[in-house]
Amino acid sequence: MAIQNLKVIILPKNGNPINKITIDLNDPTGVDKSDWKIISLPHPRTSSPVKYIFNSSTLYELRQIQGSNPHLKDSQRLETEDGSAIKSLLIESSTPGNHTGLIIEDPSVYVTSPFNPVYLLISFFVAKKYHLSDTTRFISLEDLVDSMESQDKFEPMAVKLPMGILEDGLSKICESIEENGDTFYKFSMKKTLEFLQHKTNKLKSLEEEKFPKSILQKLIIPLVTPADSTSSTPPEILDAAKLKYSISLIGSYLPQVIVNELAKSFKEDLTKLDEYLQQQKQIKDKKKLAEEGLREMDKQIKAGGNSRKKPVSKKTAGIKKPTAPRKVVRGALDNFFKKKVT
Numbered sequence: 001m002a003i004q005n006l007k008v009i010i011l012p013k014n015g016n017p018i019n020k021i022t023i024d025l026n027d028p029t030g031v032d033k034s035d036w037k038i039i040s041l042p043h044p045r046t047s048s049p050v051k052y053i054f055n056s057s058t059l060y061e062l063r064q065i066q067g068s069n070p071h072l073k074d075s076q077r078l079e080t081e082d083g084s085a086i087k088s089l090l091i092e093s094s095t096p097g098n099h100t101g102l103i104i105e106d107p108s109v110y111v112t113s114p115f116n117p118v119y120l121l122i123s124f125f126v127a128k129k130y131h132l133s134d135t136t137r138f139i140s141l142e143d144l145v146d147s148m149e150s151q152d153k154f155e156p157m158a159v160k161l162p163m164g165i166l167e168d169g170l171s172k173i174c175e176s177i178e179e180n181g182d183t184f185y186k187f188s189m190k191k192t193l194e195f196l197q198h199k200t201n202k203l204k205s206l207e208e209e210k211f212p213k214s215i216l217q218k219l220i221i222p223l224v225t226p227a228d229s230t231s232s233t234p235p236e237i238l239d240a241a242k243l244k245y246s247i248s249l250i251g252s253y254l255p256q257v258i259v260n261e262l263a264k265s266f267k268e269d270l271t272k273l274d275e276y277l278q279q280q281k282q283i284k285d286k287k288k289l290a291e292e293g294l295r296e297m298d299k300q301i302k303a304g305g306n307s308r309k310k311p312v313s314k315k316t317a318g319i320k321k322p323t324a325p326r327k328v329v330r331g332a333l334d335n336f337f338k339k340k341v342t
């Protein structure tokens with residue numbers, strides 16, 4: 001996502017209102033918006049409470065960027081007395097010709113991007129186990145809101161999000177019917193998967209320069225690079241690998257049971273990737289075994305060349321001459337034990 005579409009927000013440690021420190025990259029001087037609020041909602045995957053920013057029409061995910069590097073040795077870290085990293089951040093637009101940017105002399109920055117409430121609604125339906133049966137009855141919007149309010153972790157959704165946002169999200173993942181001027185909803189796994197498949201394919205289809213670089217360069221490319229250095233990665237395999245990690249990215253906002261269903265819907269492509277990776281593993285194992293054999297052979301050759309065999313002396317065995325049997329001479333004791341005749 002291009003930087004100009006993000007809001008950069010610096011939250012002060014003294015607790016000043018957020019509207020005093022909201023900065024839009026298109027207006028580096030800052031914009032005072034009193035309708036911005038921070039609300040706590042359950043994370044759609046973990047259900048743990050996390051912070052979001054909300055105005056009258058849009059929900060934003062709030063993420064903190066810390067400038068400190070935990071991988072540095074303690075002796076190499078430069079920190080203030082309170083343990084904060086000494087670092088400045090340079091943020092600039094990715095649009096060619098747009099020189100708008102910011103230099104922030106603070107490593108602790110909160111960055112927001114639009115967040116789709118549909119993920120929260122999916123989490124709610126899974127928590128209520130509505131995803132387990134296609135026979136679940138249709139429920140009015142009022143009853144759904146009451147159900148949210150009855151659960152502490154989902155209560156802020158019903159209280160703090162406008163009905164229009166909830167209705168828009170429900171229309172994407174639910175079947176609906178109109179009756180007596182009211183709309184009734186029923187969770188639909190089919191519509192939910194169609195919505196998620198569209199999101200996944202859209203992310204997967206991003207050009208390489210727009211696909212998340214850290215995932216592409218550190219995970220995908222090493223994963224699908226052929227064992228044979230003279231070969232190149234088939235385009236459909238690279239595409240399948242991007243699909244796999246796109247599912248993982250989308251899945252980071254989904255309950256695991258929905259992630260499993262989403263992966264099943266792409267089974268054919270993921271199976272091709274698994275078969276390719278297994279084939280490459282076999283090639284690598286054979287090469288490794290051959291290399292180990294060559295190293296062992298080389299080791300034996302070197303060991304044989306350094307050793308000197310000593311000649312073995314042979315002794316000629318002599319032939320024994322037969323000797324005459326020795327005559328047994330009886331002594332005095334023999335006469336003593338001689339049987340007496342009475």
